[in-house]
Amino acid sequence: MLPCRSIDTMRAILHASLLLVLCCWCSLARANTEKVIFTAPDASIRDVVDALDTSTINAIGELSAARESERLRLRVELPRAFPTSEAPRGVDSWVHLRNLKPGARYEARVCWAATAPSDFWLSVHPHSNGERVPGSHLYLKISAIASYYTTNATLMTHPEPVLVDIILDEFLLGVLPRSLLNVGLFIAFMAVVSWYVGIWMLNWIGAVAQREMKKQKAA
Structure with a gap:
């Protein structure tokens, strides 16, 4: 003994x-993250009753699962606003998710700097485009509000856009996001x-x- x-x-x-x-891993914790996990539909969803009417929205960009993993990232400035009774979740932005594998599990993430206090809500929506296309297509809805307080009256009235990374990540075997394999x-x-x-x-x-x-x- x-x-x-x-x-x-x-x-x-x-x-x-x-x-x-x-x-050693602390240096990687540089941003806040919000995410949504979803399963791509098995077929074209043009006939879904509650499908999104894409004519009413203006997508800020797209992410295609058929591309290389390095291109499954979209860096963009998202508009945001302080919550009101009419818009409790601020400003909505949309990203087109294309060529998803039917039945595959995915994760969509929004990452932003901790120096830009914001709150995000993510959700995915089917859409109706009137035609059948290979693979599954969805729209990612990102709602953003500013969550800071300042004595600057201009910033309190018109918050500046927040720079974010929007990432589409497929799960390997439905368990581990591909980007986390390494x-x-x-x-x-x-x-x-x-x-x-x-x-x-x-x-x-x-x-x-x-x-x-x-x-x-x-x-």
């Missing part, structure tokens, strides 16, 4: 290693390395403890 002091030392080293790994592999790699390092440290501390016990007995 290992002495209590050796066990405490091992725990302290393991905790320090975990803290180091977490600190992160998942890194975490798995670190878990394996930590396991073997932990075993090595345990054996090393055990050997040191046994030598100390033998010295004490010899004395």
